[in-house]
Amino acid sequence: MLFGINIRANWVELPKEVQPKQQPLDMRAKWLNINSSAVDAAFEELLSRPSSSSWIVPSFLVFDFTLRFSLLRRLNLIWQLVALAVGDTRQLPNTYHFKTILFVDFKESRSHGQPNGVDCRLVCMLEALCWVSFRPRTASLSNSRSIKFGRTFPQPTNFFLLHNPSTPHVDQYVDQHPHLLPSSGLGTILNPPSTIRSLDHQLVVDVQTILSLSVNMAAAWETNTMASALPTDTNASLGWGASTNVAPAADAGGWDTGADTTAPAAPAAPTKTPQEHGWVAKHNYDYESYNKSNKEIAEAHAVAQAAAQTGDGDENAEGAEAAQGAEGAQANINELGGAVGGIRVGDWSCNAIVYEWKDEYGDVGPKFPLLEQQLFGSEFHVKAGIQFSAVTELNVTQEGNIRINPVRKFEDAGLHPVMLENVKLAGYDVPTPIQQYCLPTIFKGHDLIACAQTGSGKTAAFLIPILSKLMGKAKKLAAPRPNPALFQPGISPNVKAEPLVLIVCPSRELATQIFDEARRFCYRTMLRPCVIYGGGPVAEQITQLQKGCDVLIGTPGRLCDFINRPHILTLRRLRYMVIDEADEMVQSDWEQELKQIMSGGDQEEGNIKYLMFSATFPKVARELAAQHLANDHVRIKVGRIGSTHKNIQQDVVFVEAQSKKQALFDLLMSLPPARTIIFVNSKRAADEVDDFLFNLNMPCTSIHSDRTQREREDSIRAFRLGKAPVLIATGVSARGLDIHNVAHVINFDLPSPQYGGIEEYTHRIGRTGRIGNRGLATSFYNDRDADLAPILVKTLLETGQPVPDFLSEHIPTNWAPGKEAELEFENDSEDGDAEEVGASGDAGDVGAWGAAPATDANVSAPAASGGDTWGTPAPKAAAQGDGWGAPVGNDAWGSNAAAGGATW
Numbered sequence: 082m083l084f085g086i087n088i089r090a091n092w093v094e095l096p097k098e099v100q101p102k103q104q105p106l107d108m109r110a111k112w113l114n115i116n117s118s119a120v121d122a123a124f125e126e127l128l129s130r131p132s133s134s135s136w137i138v139p140s141f142l143v144f145d146f147t148l149r150f151s152l153l154r155r156l157n158l159i160w161q162l163v164a165l166a167v168g169d170t171r172q173l174p175n176t177y178h179f180k181t182i183l184f185v186d187f188k189e190s191r192s193h194g195q196p197n198g199v200d201c202r203l204v205c206m207l208e209a210l211c212w213v214s215f216r217p218r219t220a221s222l223s224n225s226r227s228i229k230f231g232r233t234f235p236q237p238t239n240f241f242l243l244h245n246p247s248t249p250h251v252d253q254y255v256d257q258h259p260h261l262l263p264s265s266g267l268g269t270i271l272n273p274p275s276t277i278r279s280l281d282h283q284l285v286v287d288v289q290t291i292l293s294l295s296v297n298m299a300a301a302w303e304t305n306t307m308a309s310a311l312p313t314d315t316n317a318s319l320g321w322g323a324s325t326n327v328a329p330a331a332d333a334g335g336w337d338t339g340a341d342t343t344a345p346a347a348p349a350a351p352t353k354t355p356q357e358h359g360w361v362a363k364h365n366y367d368y369e370s371y372n373k374s375n376k377e378i379a380e381a382h383a384v385a386q387a388a389a390q391t392g393d394g395d396e397n398a399e400g401a402e403a404a405q406g407a408e409g410a411q412a413n414i415n416e417l418g419g420a421v422g423g424i425r426v427g428d429w430s431c432n433a434i435v436y437e438w439k440d441e442y443g444d445v446g447p448k449f450p451l452l453e454q455q456l457f458g459s460e461f462h463v464k465a466g467i468q469f470s471a472v473t474e475l476n477v478t479q480e481g482n483i484r485i486n487p488v489r490k491f492e493d494a495g496l497h498p499v500m501l502e503n504v505k506l507a508g509y510d511v512p513t514p515i516q517q518y519c520l521p522t523i524f525k526g527h528d529l530i531a532c533a534q535t536g537s538g539k540t541a542a543f544l545i546p547i548l549s550k551l552m553g554k555a556k557k558l559a560a561p562r563p564n565p566a567l568f569q570p571g572i573s574p575n576v577k578a579e580p581l582v583l584i585v586c587p588s589r590e591l592a593t594q595i596f597d598e599a600r601r602f603c604y605r606t607m608l609r610p611c612v613i614y615g616g617g618p619v620a621e622q623i624t625q626l627q628k629g630c631d632v633l634i635g636t637p638g639r640l641c642d643f644i645n646r647p648h649i650l651t652l653r654r655l656r657y658m659v660i661d662e663a664d665e666m667v668q669s670d671w672e673q674e675l676k677q678i679m680s681g682g683d684q685e686e687g688n689i690k691y692l693m694f695s696a697t698f699p700k701v702a703r704e705l706a707a708q709h710l711a712n713d714h715v716r717i718k719v720g721r722i723g724s725t726h727k728n729i730q731q732d733v734v735f736v737e738a739q740s741k742k743q744a745l746f747d748l749l750m751s752l753p754p755a756r757t758i759i760f761v762n763s764k765r766a767a768d769e770v771d772d773f774l775f776n777l778n779m780p781c782t783s784i785h786s787d788r789t790q791r792e793r794e795d796s797i798r799a800f801r802l803g804k805a806p807v808l809i810a811t812g813v814s815a816r817g818l819d820i821h822n823v824a825h826v827i828n829f830d831l832p833s834p835q836y837g838g839i840e841e842y843t844h845r846i847g848r849t850g851r852i853g854n855r856g857l858a859t860s861f862y863n864d865r866d867a868d869l870a871p872i873l874v875k876t877l878l879e880t881g882q883p884v885p886d887f888l889s890e891h892i893p894t895n896w897a898p899g900k901e902a903e904l905e906f907e908n909d910s911e912d913g914d915a916e917e918v919g920a921s922g923d924a925g926d927v928g929a930w931g932a933a934p935a936t937d938a939n940v941s942a943p944a945a946s947g948g949d950t951w952g953t954p955a956p957k958a959a960a961q962g963d964g965w966g967a968p969v970g971n972d973a974w975g976s977n978a979a980a981g982g983a984t985w
């Protein structure tokens with residue numbers, strides 16, 4: 082049975098008798114039938130190919146892989162379509178097998194374009210194929226999923242891939258996987274690559290026609306009828322079909338205009354392409370790199386590490402570098418495989434290069450110029466911006482029995498000399514306010530809750546003092562470790578990880594980012610940082626731990642997994658535990674994990690200092706957090722808890738739901754191209770928006786929790802490097818991300834209270850306007866966001882942002898310019914006594930933390946003490962208003978502004 086029909090693009094319902102009756106087969110999938118003569122001829126050609134007579138029903142299955150589903154949904158879709166296609170043997174007299182399965186793979190869109198996307202799709206296809214050919218009469222759909230590769234096909238199957246030339250990776254994939262060919266016994270694939278290619282040429286035009294008709298399957302999924310998924314409304318005002326998912330004409334490859342066709346008029350094409358507007362070309366993936374096996378990656382890694390860390394060390398470094406000359410240095414960088422920040426293309430973030438300590442180094446390790454360049458020299462690091470001084474205007478409030486004297490200069494902080502050098506190498510001239518208070522607090526050994534705006538340097542606020550303090554003691558405290566020169570995974574004796582510092586954070590991306598920062602500050606020291614996170618390669622993470630691990634950064638699930646394997650990880654030596662994004666950690670689903678981690682060591686009571694950090698800290702989270710800390714813990718906040726920064730311009734525009742995608746595209750095309758993050762509230766929306774923009778040639782990528790870890794890391798890397806300067810993300814996956822030159826954040830969906838509300842809003846927009854840079858945040862608002870409106874308006878007023886007319890009813894009645902301090906924010910209110918201690922004048926933010934009355938027991942700033950006798954004098958409380966360093970000229974749109982030549 083061939084489900085053929087006419088070119089008028091009807092989506093024809095599956096005949097009643099083969100419609101599945103029960104879940105999970107109760108799908109709304111329908112058949113796309115095409116009657117174009119050219120396509121039909123090609124189909125006939127396919128059908129005429131030899132096949133086993135044992136096939137009961139020759140039929141076609143057309144899979145449209147242009148859809149952007151998560152891996153799970155893709156699998157479900159495939160399974161369910163296959164089930165539909167073969168018929169339900171419980172309902173039908175015969176088993177329907179396919180003679181031919183035709184996979185239409187025509188468009189490289191983001192998730193498809195990703196290397197793992199390719200693998201996933203082909204794996205899905207092959208699994209589907211296995212299943213179709215193999216399905217026992219009694220097998221249920223769920224059982225069938227357990228069918229694995231390696232089983233031989235009972236009958237030959239024709240397996241076709243149709244794809245257009247813009248997706249050469251399919252050919253590459255088949256070329257690189259000869260085991261898929263018949264000789265392996267894994268079925269008969271009658272179209273070796275050459276056939277695929279010739280088929281491709283025959284059919285490409287028609288495939289594009291199919292494409293133009295089938296793009297909207299996703300909408301049909303929801304609407305119960307494929308017909309409604311087709312554009313029926315030309316909606317002249319927008320130039321788009323009523324269905325927001327309908328692809329634009331620019332992408333569609335043209336509608337068929339045959340005589341019997343009543344195809345809708347194509348929507349108006351955008352007048353300019355993104356590239357004409359100055360956006361970089363959309364990014365093609367480097368499949369060669371990403372298809373490397375873990376073994377190949379590990380080998381390249383070993384070579385690179387050796388290249389980065391050779392030479393006699395410090396004293397010769399300058400001379401060696403000079404001798405190397407520009408050419409030599411370049412050659413060495415090339416040996417790092419085009420690595421940026423010590424991570425090569427295609428490598429896992431957990432395998433990024435770290436400084437490998439050798440026993441013969443004495444107290445301080447030698448310099449390695451190439452490694453130094455990788456760690457500190459990247460142009461992709463966030464640099465302090467022109468508005469750095471604005472950070473100092475914020476009031477600092479501290480609370481608790483202890484009073485901390487801030488340090489105004491790194492030189493006065495009693496840092497280990499190597500740390501001081503690393504701080505300079507990182508380009509930090511002066512500490513930010515949160516650092517001014519955290520450094521002495523941590524040096525003095527207090528537990529701490531610290532709250533400061535997004536992008537204000539909280540990571541360094543804990544890393545610098547902790548690592549500096551440990552540097553002098555590492556030899557005494559650290560666990561034994563193998564000689565890095567001799568270490569061989571699987572052969573060297575197993576050494577368990579016994580970190581001194583544990584940093585826990587909610588997202589994988591944040592974990593790897595903190596790891597990057599730790600790699601910098603551990604440079605030339607014995608302290609070895611490692612990162613472990615879900616989705617990453619377990620074996621490789623264990624290998625890293627076995628090389629030595631003094632500073633461990635991790636996400637809760639993977640941490641608990643390793644803690645439960647005491648031969649891999651023990652917390653018995655732990656001295657510091659840091660919980661980053663602490664409000665998220667204490668409030669979310671991690672209660673069990675956090676409990677296990679906090680009590681997971683057999684350390685002596687009181688040995689561990691607990692430190693909690695976040696930019697937002699609702700009262701309930703603060704109370705929960707405080708339960709984990711010592712009674713005399715210090716609490717520090719910079720500005721109002723959860724406040725946004727006035728370096729971020731916040732625009733709110735009214736956009737109806739159905740117009741959002743068009744509005745988004747128009748917005749991106751109305752501003753100079755610049756690195757942009759677009760936030761949505763669901764994984765599905767992330768997929769859809771990404772598809773929409775990508776099909777309009779916007780250089781975008783996306784990330785959410787259903788993506789494989791490979792895809793996630795690759796997306797972030799592409800965004801960080803500017804290859805894909807538009808990132809679509811769900812909120813959680815982007816918490817804490819610190820990416821150079823993010824000039825624009827767009828809330829495509831505002832975070833309603835069930836999506837994190839105003840705290841989530843603060844974190845999202847805080848991806849721009851970091852560390853003194855200016856940024857723009859645009860939020861799409863419509864009536865569905867009314868719940869958020871009152872607090873959103875106060876947030877706007879607090880930093881002097883204009884309130885749009887449609888939100889003016891939410892302006893508090895007693896509001897007047899200059900009364901920012903009187904705005905009431907529920908989550909900031911407490912009833913205690915606190916002392917405002919820092920920064921410029923304007924009192925008005927007192928009493929945020931409550932609890933014990935403040936005493937005047939000034940704690941002097943740290944002398945070079947605690948065994949770290951590094952000879953630096955104890956810092957004096959410097960006068961306020963140390964300049965914040967020269968502006969680095971990193972203005973909101975900065976150098977990106979130039980149309981036609983955006984630099985990322």
Ligand SMILES: Nc1ncnc2c1ncn2[C@@H]1O[C@H](COP(=O)(O)OP(=O)(O)OP(=O)(O)O)[C@@H](O)[C@H]1O
Pocket residue numbers: 462463464465508509510511512513516533534535536537538539540541695696816817818819847848851852
């Ligand atoms: N003293 C400093 N001078 C210059 N740059 C700094 C300084 N301290 C930190 N930075 C840089 O500022 C950027 C933001 O820091 P970080 O990511 O720690 O912010 P954060 O406060 O943790 O933000 P979020 O709440 O969004 O996670 C980083 O790129 C960091 O390297």
